[in-house]
Amino acid sequence: MKLAIIGVGNMGGAVCEGMFRKGMDAHYQIMASDASIEKLEALKAQYPKLEITTDNKQAAKDAGIVIVAVKPWLVKPVVEQLQMSENQIYVSIAAGVDFAQLESITGLKNQPMFRVIPNTAISDQQSMTLICKCHTSPEQEALINELFGCLGRILIIPESKMAAATSISSCGIAYVFKYIQASIQAGIELGLTVPEARLLTLQTLTGATTILSEHGEHPATEIEKVCTPGGITIKGINQLEHDGFTSAVINAMKASM
Ligand SMILES: NC(=O)c1ccc[n+]([C@@H]2O[C@H](COP(=O)([O-])OP(=O)(O)OC[C@H]3O[C@@H](n4cnc5c(N)ncnc54)[C@H](OP(=O)(O)O)[C@@H]3O)[C@@H](O)[C@H]2O)c1
Numbered sequence: 001m002k003l004a005i006i007g008v009g010n011m012g013g014a015v016c017e018g019m020f021r022k023g024m025d026a027h028y029q030i031m032a033s034d035a036s037i038e039k040l041e042a043l044k045a046q047y048p049k050l051e052i053t054t055d056n057k058q059a060a061k062d063a064g065i066v067i068v069a070v071k072p073w074l075v076k077p078v079v080e081q082l083q084m085s086e087n088q089i090y091v092s093i094a095a096g097v098d099f100a101q102l103e104s105i106t107g108l109k110n111q112p113m114f115r116v117i118p119n120t121a122i123s124d125q126q127s128m129t130l131i132c133k134c135h136t137s138p139e140q141e142a143l144i145n146e147l148f149g150c151l152g153r154i155l156i157i158p159e160s161k162m163a164a165a166t167s168i169s170s171c172g173i174a175y176v177f178k179y180i181q182a183s184i185q186a187g188i189e190l191g192l193t194v195p196e197a198r199l200l201t202l203q204t205l206t207g208a209t210t211i212l213s214e215h216g217e218h219p220a221t222e223i224e225k226v227c228t229p230g231g232i233t234i235k236g237i238n239q240l241e242h243d244g245f246t247s248a249v250i251n252a253m254k255a256s257m
Pocket of ligand 1: 039
């Protein structure tokens with residue numbers, strides 16, 4: 001089956017990389033289009049089997065799946081060019097553009113459509129990808145779930161939860177990076193080298209997420225295990241609260257909705 005990716009910037013490019021790194025070119029003929037020939041050529045240099053074009057219509061022609069990953073305000077002009085038929089699956093990666101808007105701005109009616117919101121870890125098959133659907137058959141749902149399921153974890157949700165979920169996982173990856181950056185900065189101030197602070201931070205994060213995902217514990221239980229009464233960790237935890245850590249995270253996620 002031919003699969004088209006329209007727009008290979010940060011997100012479309014990460015989807016494309018994830019697919020090739022996973023070896024999905026064995027199952028799909030993957031064609032990418034973008035306004036920038038430089039971006040296309042850079043991807044092709046890495047993945048020679050990728051077919052490239054600056055003609056969006058050519059990319060979408062005869063594709064079973066068309067993934068559109070351009071900025072939300074470009075969805076209308078780009079999708080109008082594609083002249084999609086109802087036997088093609090339209091996958092929209094535009095954050096914040098709901099099905100009603102997609103139908104009204106693109107003129108597509110009864111088109112099998114998915115809204116898919118990965119995060120940038122899709123390039124390494126570690127995405128948390130949100131999926132909701134409209135006018136789709138069980139076979140089309142299975143196809144899209146399997147496709148994105150190969151590139152990380154998926155959560156199928158109703159559209160009403162899409163904005164909240166996008167904030168936690170798609171915007172949320174940036175907040176995690178922010179925590180990592182802060183931890184490395186702290187390590188440097190405390191006299192560690194950048195590689196030392198980076199290793200300590202990343203492996204600690206991996207350990208924490210492994211504990212929670214493997215054992216299903218509540219984070220509070222794990223925090224309690226680390227906090228000796230009168231010890232140094234509880235002092236740091238309380239300082240985080242004095243400085244508004246929990247509120248800052250909640251406010252950031254609410255601001256991203
Ligand atoms: N980045 C994320 O983490 C993330 C997460 C979830 C969802 N999304 C969604 O993904 C979409 C893309 O975001 P992004 O961050 O990847 O943006 P981006 O980096 O700007 O990528 C968009 C790409 O589309 C290209 N483009 C512009 N006009 C085009 C046209 N007429 N035809 C074909 N390609 C065209 C751009 O080329 P030029 O740069 O030359 O204009 C660029 O390479 C957005 O709708 C966003 O809401 C992003």
